[in-house]
Amino acid sequence: MKRLYLVAGARPNFMKIAPIVRALQSHGGLAYKIIHTGQHYDREMNEVFFEELGIPQPDIFMAAGGGSHAQQTGKIMLAFEELCNTERPDAVLVVGDVNSTLACSIVAKKLSIPVAHVEAGLRSGDMTMPEEINRVVTDSIADWFFVTEPSGIAHLKREGKPDAAIHYAGHVMVDNLLYQAEKLVRSDTSGFETSNFKTVCANNDARYGVVTLHRPSNVDSAEMLARIVGALREIATELPLAFPVHPRTRGTIEKFGIDLGPNITLVGPQSYMSFLHLWKDAAVVLTDSGGLQEETTALGVPCITIRENTERPVTVDEGSNVVVGTDPARIVAEVRKVLRGEGKQGRRPHLWDGRAAQRIVEVLARELS
Known part of the structure; x- marks a missing residue:
């Protein structure tokens, strides 16, 4: 039986491979191993997290850890090359645009192992974003391209990719969202940290908004973050805001004493289900996250994207997203x-x-047979 390596390096990657794992389990025609590069090591990524996603624990944990982009990419490449030389897969599947995506694609291609890229073809045109570099390089060497939206097809064709290699599959992140939303209906949410905030708002008959900010261009500069927070403070006089704060964002807020005002509630990073429980009922979501632009579009929640561009234009052209800068x-x-x-x-x-995910697995089974 042909075997796939499914590569994930950061927590959002596991949301994307989870539906593929479930589809592979249902299909039964391909073997697979889940490879966790350890690009982001999350202490909360334990049995409960994978049980929540409906997938088994990773088969391999490479413990690459942090460091600069070059250090991290290099460590992942060395560990993944050793793994592939020890137990060679028939294909490597990578998702998204993190350093693990880039590193494992390069290693596989140099070992003449075919590469499948899920979420291929997305382009912001902003080469100051590390993710854009990872996307462009990965797509330059991949063999199969699984695309989430029409813009991805157009970009790949313009870059000379053959039509037969481009597959408009839909979006595995949405697969996972719909799966988790259905589970949430049957779940006890009283223990979620976000439940208290929602209860207070409900008791006051108040709508609420949700904020996420983590892009370096928005949060590493005290001046830029203070400008954005000024807008959030003004909004919060009319709409209570919940802000699950990213560690790098919290670091800038604390280092420079940025005042969030009394109506913005800071909470820690949330589990997938706890965060979904929060934002799905929000009046509006303000974010610089690519994935959240898509998820809000999938559930029809108004989204205000605090960036100058988006690599996911379908969320603007068809969805509920507005890019405001x-x-x-x-x-x-x-x-x-x-x-x-x-x-x-x-x-x-x-x-x-x-x-x-079902469409992706069917294509891979056919290509590898």
Whole structure:
């Protein structure tokens, strides 16, 4: 039986490979191993986390750890090369755009192992983003491209990829979202940290918003973060905000004493289910996350993206997302439009139906047979 290596390096990667694992288990025609590069080691990524996703623990943990981009990428490449030379897979599947995606693609390609890239073809055009470099390089050497939206097809064709290698599959992140949302309906949410915030808002008959910020361009500069927080403080006078704060964001807030005001509730990083429980009922989500732009579109939640660009234009063209940049006045104005009921109405894009992973597995089984 042909064997796949499924590579994941950071927590969001596991959300993307989880539906693929479930599809492989149902298909039964391909063997697989889950490879955790250890790019991000999350203490909370334990049995409960993988049980929540409906997948087994990783088969291999490489413990690459942190460091600069070059150090981390190099450590992953060395460990993955040793693994592939010890037990050679028939193909390597990578997801998204993290350093592990880039590193393992390069190693596999140099060992003449075919590479499948899930979420291929996304482009922001901003080469100051490490993720954009990872996307472009991975797609330059991959063999099969699984695309989430029409822009991905256009980019790959423009870059000279053959039509036969490009597969419009839908979005595995949405597969996972719909799977988890269904589980959430049957779950006891009283123990979630986010439940207390929601209960307080409900008791006050108040809507609420959710904020996430982690992009270096937004949070590493005290001046930039203070500008954005100024807009959030103004919004919070009209709409309570919950802010699950990323460690690097918290570091800048604390280092420079940035005042969040009384109406922004900081909480720690959340589990997938706890965070979904929070944002799915929000009046609006303000974020610089690529994945959250897509997930809010899938559930029809208004999203204000605090970036100058997006590599996921379908969320703007068809979905509930508006890209506003970092101008405080524009951020506040767009949120007020949502609160007045004048916000953008979107729809779920084509093939974001919860079956992307099945389509991917069917293609790989056919290609590898």
